[in-house]
Amino acid sequence: MKLYYFEGACSLADHIVLEWIGAPYETVRMTHQSVKSPEFLTLSPHGTVPVLTDGDYLLTQNVAILTYLAELHPDAMLLGDGTVRGRADVMRWLAFLNSDVHHAFKPIFSPAHFLSDPAAADELADTARAHLRTYFNSVDRRLGDRQWLVDRRSIADPYLFVMLRWAVRLKVGTDGFANLARFAGRMYDDDGVRAALLAEEGSAAYQTRDEETPYDASQTLWGASDLRVQRA
Numbered sequence: 001m002k003l004y005y006f007e008g009a010c011s012l013a014d015h016i017v018l019e020w021i022g023a024p025y026e027t028v029r030m031t032h033q034s035v036k037s038p039e040f041l042t043l044s045p046h047g048t049v050p051v052l053t054d055g056d057y058l059l060t061q062n063v064a065i066l067t068y069l070a071e072l073h074p075d076a077m078l079l080g081d082g083t084v085r086g087r088a089d090v091m092r093w094l095a096f097l098n099s100d101v102h103h104a105f106k107p108i109f110s111p112a113h114f115l116s117d118p119a120a121a122d123e124l125a126d127t128a129r130a131h132l133r134t135y136f137n138s139v140d141r142r143l144g145d146r147q148w149l150v151d152r153r154s155i156a157d158p159y160l161f162v163m164l165r166w167a168v169r170l171k172v173g174t175d176g177f178a179n180l181a182r183f184a185g186r187m188y189d190d191d192g193v194r195a196a197l198l199a200e201e202g203s204a205a206y207q208t209r210d211e212e213t214p215y216d217a218s219q220t221l222w223g224a225s226d227l228r229v230q231r232a
């Protein structure tokens with residue numbers, strides 16, 4: 001299988017799942033320019049990642065790719081506990097992350113899609129941040145003492161992880177979301193997550209800001225400011 005990705009983009013979720021299922025795969029690193037090339041547009045008509053190819057089979061759309069990977073490897077149990085309701089619970093969180101949370105970042109990433117007057121971009125971004133905080137607040141409450149979004153690790157978790165990293169980078173304001181912070185720390189400590197992050201971002205993904213600070217996976221470049229992990 002071959003995954004087309006951008007560094008730290010939503011395709012990181014697929015990259016992590018490829019690690020979790022243990023299937024052989026290769027990756028193709030894209031840029032904001034190369035995804036708009038005529039060649040790539042034949043794979044992904046809107047010039048977006050992720051794109052997955054599996055032999056001559058081509059798949060776009062993050063939720064479809066994550067589900068495909070999980071279904072190819074049912075042994076990894078990434079689509080719930082095998083019951084109809086367990087699967088529905090995973091799909092519920094995936095849908096929320098893809099349609100609501102991911103979408104709510106778009107005014108921050110691409111204000112020109114929403115505005116004719118660029119002067120309003122900051123105000124638009126702040127409004128988007130407020131929506132995002134509402135969403136992250138509900139996910140923080142959902143997590144509570146849970147380790148994962150549903151009762152077991154699933155394909156929804158790496159998607160949440162990517163959204164959290166964006167939230168920190170884009171200064172959404174995630175202070176005080178202790179359950180999300182613990183979740184992020186757990187993900188950063190995971191071997192598959194680490195492998196995907198190191199492949200995409202190199203050691204920067206695990207750099208501490210302060211060179212004197214002993215290594216702590218929770219104190220990453222992306223997590224040091226807002227997503228402090230309060231370890232039990």
Ligand SMILES: N[C@@H](CCC(=O)N[C@@H](CS)C(=O)NCC(=O)O)C(=O)O
Nearest residue numbers: 009010032047048049050061062063
């Ligand atoms: N609906 C698509 C959206 C994918 C998407 O928005 N991908 C972003 C990266 S997270 C992208 O490729 N953007 C193109 C660009 O930034 O030029 C999906 O869920 O796969």
